[in-house]
Amino acid sequence: MALPQTIPLLGWSWDDLIFVVLAGVMLGGALMVVIGRNIIRSGLYMILSFAALAGFYVLLGAPIVAAAQVLIYIGAISVLILFAIMLTQSKAGPSNLVFHHQAWAAGVAAVGLAVLLLIVILFTDWPAEVADGVAAGTAAIARLLFSDYVLAFEIVSVLLLAAVIGGVFLAKREEALDPGERQVDEPTLARQPPPDRPRGVAASEGP
Amino acid sequence: MSQSLDAYLILASLLFAIGTFGFLARRNAIAMLMSIELMLNAVNLAIVAFGAYVPALAGHGALIALFVMAVAAAEATVGLAIVIAIYRNKRTPLVDEYASMRE
Amino acid sequence: MDLTGLPLLTGVIFTPLIGALLIAFVPREREALTRWLALGTALVTFAISLLLLPGFDPAATGFQYVETADWIPAFGIQYKLGLDGISLVLVVLTTTLSWISILASFGPIKSRLKEFMISFLILEVGMIGVFLALDLFLFYIFWEVVLVPMYLIIGIWGGANRIYATLKFVLYTLIGSLLMLVAILAAAFSFQAATGSWAGAFDFEQLRGFGFDPTLQFLAFGAFFLAFAIKVPMFPFHTWLPDAHVEAPTAGSVILAGVLLKLGGYGFIRFCLPLFPQAAHEWAPLIIVLSLIAIIYGAIVAMVQPDLKKLVAYSSVSHMGFVTLGIFIFQPQGMQGAILQMVNHGIITGALFLCVGVIYERTHDRTIAKMGGLAAPTPVYAAIFGFFMLASLGLPGLGGFVGEFLVFLGTFDYSPIAAAIASIVVILGAAYLMWMYQRVVFGELSDFLKGLGHHLTDVTPQELVTLTPLIALTLAFGVAPGLILDLIQMPVGEVLARVGGPLTGAAP
């Protein structure tokens, strides 16, 4: 069944409809991420927002980016964040105060930033619309990736490796320190109370 | 409308502003990280949009977006690991409690 | 043996550094080796400093054994060393007190021995360097080198309140020395502006002939004055001294009183007066008044100190007042007396701190009120302590007298009233020292000391080895002060010639 060229009543093209829906979903999801009281729901809204974003990439003629968005953001990062949320929600629970007391200032700053960006965008003469053919295909991107950007590609791979190792190291449960090492006679420090040592020791037992 | 660069850029800047607000206002470290992801995505959206509308950037925009994603993944990995490590010591994910740097 | 070809000055400065490096490679457990290596280094340094004596010509003008090498040629900064009689006397004093202090810390220093010895040897490098540097920049470097090890020595091996004391010491001294750095740079820039070249802009021998602009002189003198006055320390910049002494370990106190305070007096004579002669005349009346206050005030405050080390520290304020007084009356007897007083104060007060250290080792206390009757259980100690007590109050025939008397004499020449005021200290000095001695040594053995039982032993042979050379020197310089006076005659004359002779009498 063929759809009409424009949406009845509104006079929008279908593209426009998709754009508006996606934009609503993305911005709504993002807003729910930052103002939601339940952190797990925030994570889920973030997935929604990311999914909407992937739609935009398709609209913009970059399906490979859309695919990557789904795989990396929704598939990897969001899941990682959800795991982290589950790891860090102790029984004490999130405090009622989701927001910092500087939240009002943050709001002002965010609105100011948005206004500023909008001014910049609206007062700038952007290049005119271009032909469809400009949208690069996957093959073209791949060619670029392994020619002009090969160095950056390799560096990013190293960076990822480093991040993986770093992540593992940081998240690894710390072994209890050798008690002998802590007892070294340190005359300079002997008169000061040990900084937060009791809390540190308790924390190393972990949740 | 859907064919204009302005629309995408406005969308990206709104998303960025929302992310900024989240980063500045949330007390939970993971929420802050999520806000950062939002901001990165806003940037990505802008980059891809430029790639689609500026002939000289054809293909390059998408590629840069891919790189940003890779870096964002690395950032998320390390950031979350740090949050977990601090959480072990401080027993809280709330950043206002992480003030030991001040002494 | 011809020693003129060897770079003896570099040798005497850096021998302790070599020793420090060697000690760094000694395993921590080998404490005996560390100790003996440190002592050996200090003794070798002492020996090298003695080698300077036979080749030194007391009748020659200018500097001897001069060594010069370019260091930062772009700014005319040189590695330039040299010595005259004043430096020579103080260098030998430093090397003597250094080995004595190291030997004296064999027992008391129990933790981090290696680090202590390394700090101490580096301290020696700095002290000797200050006395030998003829380049202002080099001088400044050595001046600051002294600060760091002393900071550690007080801060790590000190008493209960050591952090406060050492911070106060370092910050106080740093304020002064940073201003001095500014003044050095100002002088160098002014020299460069006048001659159009950086060559010699930091060279003391070039600068001292250069007549600086009066305003610059006045300000630069002020900056130098502050640095040196804090180090001396002059009233009212003296309050770091009692705190530092009380907290410092014995060896630290010995070096602090024996050498570090002399750096200030030396700086006045070597740099302040020849570089800024006009300003010196403008500043002199103020400095003389401050010195007189310090002399009397230090003695009065010493009288009521409850702690032995504090008492000796305040007595240092009083004694060092003579040094500044003697320097700034611009009169040959006064300045010779001031230098003699520096040397003798170094020996005598160093020895007094060693004596206090001997008590402290046994009692772990320095409160005068808890002492009493030491003469009976520790007669040798009481005799030695008494000897230095008498030397400190300026008993004729012992070291302290001649220097004090020469300063009085010069002051009398300048103003009899000033001399009369200063000489009140003759009474006050006797009063506080003898009162202290009476309370510590005479009377019945106090309950506190009785409680120590057999731990209250007389001086050990090792302590005797540290004290005996000082007794000998005190006697020698009392009976034959010519040993020093002959060496400093010529340089004092040179300095005074540059400053422009005695002040005219202010009052009858």
Next chain:
Amino acid sequence: MPFFTEAPAEAVATTGSSLDQLLVIALLALPLAGFGLTALVGRRLGARAWIIAVPAIIVVWLAALYLIYQTLIVGAFGDAGMHFRLYEWIPAGDFHVDVNFAVDALTAVMLIVVTTVGMLVHVYSIGYMAHDPGRWRFFAYLNFFMFSMLLLVLADNFLLLFVAWELVGLSSYLLIGFWYRRRSAALAAKKAFIVNRVGDLGFGLGIMAIWTTVGSLDFGEVFTRLPGQLESGAIQPWMMIGICLLLFAGAMGKSAQFPLHVWLPDAMEGPTPVSALIHAATMVNAGVYLVARANPLFAQAPEALFIVAAVGIFTCILAASIALTQKDIKRVLAYSTLSQLGYMFAALGVGAFVPAIFHLVTHGFFKGLLFLGSGSVIHAVHDEQDMDRMGGLWRRIGITHATMLVGSLAIVGIPPLAGFFSKDEILGESFKLGFVWVWAIGIVVALMTAFYMFRLMGKTFYGPSNVDPHTEPRIHESPRSMTVPLILLAVPSALIGLALGLPPENGTIHHWLEPVFRPLDEALHHGAADYQILGIDGFLLGASVAVAAVGMIVAWRLFGFFRLGPRPALVSSVTGRLRGPYVFSLRKWYFDELNDLLFVRIGGVVARGLWWFDVHVIDGAVNGVASLTQGTGRGLRLVQTGRVQNYALGIAAGLLVVAVGYLIVAR
């Protein structure tokens, strides 16, 4: 050929033969070596600690006798005496001081007293200190004192004299504090030293004044040039007076003249031989010696001499009035010493220098004798010094009693004993030189002297025994080493006046000392008037003997004499009637209380106040600067919350400000 051929410049004198020089050096070296050896090995010598010290002093005595003989009898060194230089001590530019020595008539006369009394005291101490475990220290200190005292009389310049001046003060300090466990001894030692230092302060300033005006400190040069400068107008008369008064300040300290007299009575805390040697016969005379030595200067400053006379005679009567009521045997003698020193200064002040030195000599012997005798008494009654707990001892300790009686008669001035000649010369000269008030006070003091001396004799030796019953049976005469020196001192106490003082005012001692005091005689213009035994001099002589006799007789009546019993009831009725003066005298005119208030209390308050000032104001300012810096830092640190989001907000705000600013500017 002498060893040291250099004499001080301008001294037109012989350097002496090498033997003479050797002996002078031996005079100093032997006691010094004795001190060093005894101090080092004395503890191992045990009871024989004297084995080094005493022979050393005997040799010194013999050497001194030879030098005295050479100087006074043979006249080998001429009028100016012998001078030689050992080495240059302080070479400081145009200020240079030598270690140089001189032996002239004045030195020789001083040597007679110092070495003779010194030697006898050393011998006496063998017995007196036999049971003290610290005797090795005692003998070491004694030898050190002898060294210092000999240096004092041999020194040929002011600074070396000053050195010796302080060293005798040190020996005195060490010996007063000999029994250091006793708090009172330690305090007395300290007091002696510090009070002496007050005088030394003046002395030191005087030396500086001399150097700045003359440019030299050698006696010869100073004594010739300074009066010359005064004549030529190079210095003002007031400067000369000032110099003399500063020197006299030193003399006042050492010789315990008012108001610096407070240390001497307390100095009796030391062992009795020390009191005899240092605080009666030798060291306290140093002030007299100094003024006498500097007579060419004092001759040019009559105003200074007037003050000397006034201070001397005031001290004289002050001390005598206190001596009247003291209970401690040694304190009576100490105040008596003060009083006699006052006589000497009065004599110096009126210009009678030879009688002053003459009295110094005779007083040295009889007061040394009296102190040693009191030591023997104290020894006999087992360390009791309170005269109320003595009495009736004359039968038990005969030799001590006999010798002390000789000493008392000598000090009282009964002819023909030593004190008669010297004291009479002082009083007579005062009167004849126009100082009638000095004479009048002197006569009153002579009366008091006679009274308190025989009060002492009466309470100690006569009447019923008040000795502690436990020690009563154990009273015994002292050993021979103590009694022999007593006898040997009694002989000169009795005879030296006859030997040196006849004929009156023109005796041997006048001939000896005439060259030394020639500048003074020339300046004061009094040619020796003929001595008129049947005129004025006879009257004066009669007056002083008469008052002495009256004083003695009153004392006998009140306190007993041989078999004549004391009358305690009469004594208490007199003291009761004169309650006020009695207590005033007993409490020593409240000088100790005054000093305590002035120096200990007020001084303590001042010192504590300054310490408070130091800690709170000066250090407070320093710490104030520090805490101000710290406070500023703390205030600024509030910005550094340590919370990332605060910083991020700052970044965002900053970004906005910059961007808005840019937009505005760019527009």
